[in-house]
Amino acid sequence: xxxxxxxxxxxxxxxxxxxxxxxxxxxxxxxxxxxxxxxxxxxxxxxxxxxxxxxxxxxxxxxxxxxxxxxxxxxxxxxxxxxxxxxxxxxxxxxxxxxxxxxxxxxxxxxxxxxxxxxxxxxxxxxxxxxxxxxxxxxxxxxxxxxxxxxxxxxxxxxxxxxxxxxxxxxxxxxxxxxxxxxxxxxxxxxxxxxxxxxxxxxxxxxxxxxxxxxxx
Amino acid sequence: xxxxxxxxxxxxxxxxxxxxxxxxxxxxxxxxxxxxxxxxxxxxxxxxxxxxxxxxxxxxxxxxxxxxxxxxxxxxxxxxxxxxxxxxxxxxxxxxxxxxxxxxxxxxxxxxxxxxxxxxxxxxxxxxxxxxxxxxxxxxxxxxxxxxxxxxxxxxxxxxxxxxxxxxxxxxxxxxxxxxxxxxxxxxxxxxxxxxxxxxxxxxxxxxxxxxxxxxxxxxxxxxxxxxxxxxxxxxxxxxxxxxxxxxxxxxxxxxxxxxxxxxxxxxxx
Amino acid sequence: xxxxxxxxxxxxxxxxxxxxxxxxxxxxxxxxxxxxxxxxxxxxxxxxxxxxxxxxxxxxxxxxxxxxxxxxxxxxxxxxxxxxxxxxxxxxxxxxxxxxxxxxxxxxxxxxxxxxxxxxxxxxxxxxxxxxxxxxxxxxxxxxxxxxxxxxxxxxxxxxxxxxxxxxxxxxxxxxxxxxxxxxxxxxxxxxxxxxxxxxxxxxxxxxxxxxxxxxxxxxx
Numbered sequence: 001x002x003x004x005x006x007x008x009x010x011x012x013x014x015x016x017x018x019x020x021x022x023x024x025x026x027x028x029x030x031x032x033x034x035x036x037x038x039x040x041x042x043x044x045x046x047x048x049x050x051x052x053x054x055x056x057x058x059x060x061x062x063x064x065x066x067x068x069x070x071x072x073x074x075x076x077x078x079x080x081x082x083x084x085x086x087x088x089x090x091x092x093x094x095x096x097x098x099x100x101x102x103x104x105x106x107x108x109x110x111x112x113x114x115x116x117x118x119x120x121x122x123x124x125x126x127x128x129x130x131x132x133x134x135x136x137x138x139x140x141x142x143x144x145x146x147x148x149x150x151x152x153x154x155x156x157x158x159x160x161x162x163x164x165x166x167x168x169x170x171x172x173x174x175x176x177x178x179x180x181x182x183x184x185x186x187x188x189x190x191x192x193x194x195x196x197x198x199x200x201x202x203x204x205x206x207x208x209x210x211x212x213x214x215x216x217x
Numbered sequence: 218x219x220x221x222x223x224x225x226x227x228x229x230x231x232x233x234x235x236x237x238x239x240x241x242x243x244x245x246x247x248x249x250x251x252x253x254x255x256x257x258x259x260x261x262x263x264x265x266x267x268x269x270x271x272x273x274x275x276x277x278x279x280x281x282x283x284x285x286x287x288x289x290x291x292x293x294x295x296x297x298x299x300x301x302x303x304x305x306x307x308x309x310x311x312x313x314x315x316x317x318x319x320x321x322x323x324x325x326x327x328x329x330x331x332x333x334x335x336x337x338x339x340x341x342x343x344x345x346x347x348x349x350x351x352x353x354x355x356x357x358x359x360x361x362x363x364x365x366x367x368x369x370x371x372x373x374x375x376x377x378x379x380x381x382x383x384x385x386x387x388x389x390x391x392x393x394x395x396x397x398x399x400x401x402x403x404x405x406x407x408x409x410x411x412x413x414x415x416x417x418x419x420x421x422x423x424x425x426x427x428x429x430x431x432x433x434x435x436x437x438x439x440x441x442x443x444x445x446x447x448x449x450x451x452x453x454x455x456x457x458x459x460x461x462x463x464x465x466x467x468x469x470x471x472x473x474x475x476x477x478x479x480x481x482x483x484x485x486x487x
Numbered sequence: 488x489x490x491x492x493x494x495x496x497x498x499x500x501x502x503x504x505x506x507x508x509x510x511x512x513x514x515x516x517x518x519x520x521x522x523x524x525x526x527x528x529x530x531x532x533x534x535x536x537x538x539x540x541x542x543x544x545x546x547x548x549x550x551x552x553x554x555x556x557x558x559x560x561x562x563x564x565x566x567x568x569x570x571x572x573x574x575x576x577x578x579x580x581x582x583x584x585x586x587x588x589x590x591x592x593x594x595x596x597x598x599x600x601x602x603x604x605x606x607x608x609x610x611x612x613x614x615x616x617x618x619x620x621x622x623x624x625x626x627x628x629x630x631x632x633x634x635x636x637x638x639x640x641x642x643x644x645x646x647x648x649x650x651x652x653x654x655x656x657x658x659x660x661x662x663x664x665x666x667x668x669x670x671x672x673x674x675x676x677x678x679x680x681x682x683x684x685x686x687x688x689x690x691x692x693x694x695x696x697x698x699x700x701x702x703x704x705x706x707x708x
Binding site (some may be wrong): 304387 | 549565566568570572574576577654655656657659665669671672673674676
Binding site (some may be wrong): 004061062063064065066067068069071074075076079082092120153157158159161162164171178184188189191192195196199200 | 548551553554555556557558559563566567569570571644648649651652654655657659663676680681683684686689692700
């Protein structure tokens, strides 16, 4: 009924690509979230004038196409002689890219915590650290988690671009198969389905959480 | 006094470290690491392609394996599409490029070329129904090629000289063939070897070769970093030995068939 | 110090062509946003409607657009449709891919902002004698746009940045395409892409500033 040259071996080949996609995404999200937490806290606590250079720097990551950031980073590490693999370069660039967006999420989440609550905590004798950990964190998490999940999924989809500098993630592996088998539509649909299956359940979960945690009027 | 002593010894240590490093060149590094990373183009049969298990095969792949065997190291095939060969070399992702790289003077400003290890003639590849019979018929059609390749640049220049028709650059050879078979472009100019190989696979229906392209013989060479003279000299000797021992003809018989092309240009020494 | 000599003069030679490319980039982004917004409004209304026939395809469009990479969508428009004999030029397939993506994301945004408008607004408009389309156009849509303005601006910036993906389907007249063309001939990757990055940054900033100015003027009381 339906003939295709795609073999189980080829699906495994695509699976390897999907694994690389997940690895790059994982590194980027973990690194980016840690940096984002740091920068977000700095941005929400420190005088806006002092954080201006940081804001400017992070803004660059959001205003330049990701593909150009990857190519530039790759060219730069070659010039400086760092000798990083394309995979490492991709992880670093994606982590910085994630941190730029994560900073905004963290800042928004922290400012969503009512100031009066925080002042009450301090007046009860809590230190700044205790206030942050025990009062702000649980409340900010509820506000920020749905956006953070959206960011994670966005990074996973943007990871398709790292194929441009030679990392063999899912879309690039699919291209290899298309070259060999000449069935672009079918192979692309399989690749798209894999991306969809990786992304959709988590997106749904985020939507559910958002609905459950949204403040009732 | 203490500070100047510390800084002085640090400076001396750095000098020593870089000094010992400066004598080890790329050839030494390859032999020391036990790995030879070759840039190979894998959408360009019979020089490079993938078999049914997605493993790299081809003339260039065998050539890289021979080179690694000669050096006594393991060969690692790094797939690069055509526009990415020299960037991969310059950025340190690969040690040498066994990727059918035409030895143009423009590229020689950035990468170091060896003596030619293969030679191509370029032909017009088109579909049967396109109505193109010769190279000059390409005027007025939509043509395409891989961005930055020898034949791609010449084709684009021709289109501009004719003033009629359009040129589409693609990022890989595979995309060009896909576009040609789907009708997005009417014709392309490629090497005779890949044209024959692509038609022989039977994957694309209706592709035909229609005449030669009026370009000079396309000599391709191995590439390495421009300043790595030790490695480039070794590669020159390696190419010579491949021809001398008959391995060149052997590989040519295996992958293309017939008499292997002459790699010299007459009346000039080198 | 570096094992590389920067050749900025050579890179500057490409600047006029790159600026022309930037114009093409803006063209694609603007067209894709205009068409995308139209489709997004239709999709948002379809998803909120009661008929299954409208909801299902609209939901599919939105979910596919939001759960697959933009590069994949552009590839589909060019090579995927090509399998069926539908030949879209690189310009059109890039436009189609970005518009598909824009429509999907904006549909979600508009759906959220539609929800944020109390249903009493629409009901009072109807009870004043306005027809359904009139009420939607005069009462609901202005409020929807006000709420959705910031996310729509973000999507515009994303559309501009997404045009850079056109280079993978043979697009050589937009900013990224021109830069990659120069790069492939001269191998001065860092110089050319650094200049392109600056141009993209300036365009993105200009759009954001312009939008903020527009918002300040439009949404004054």
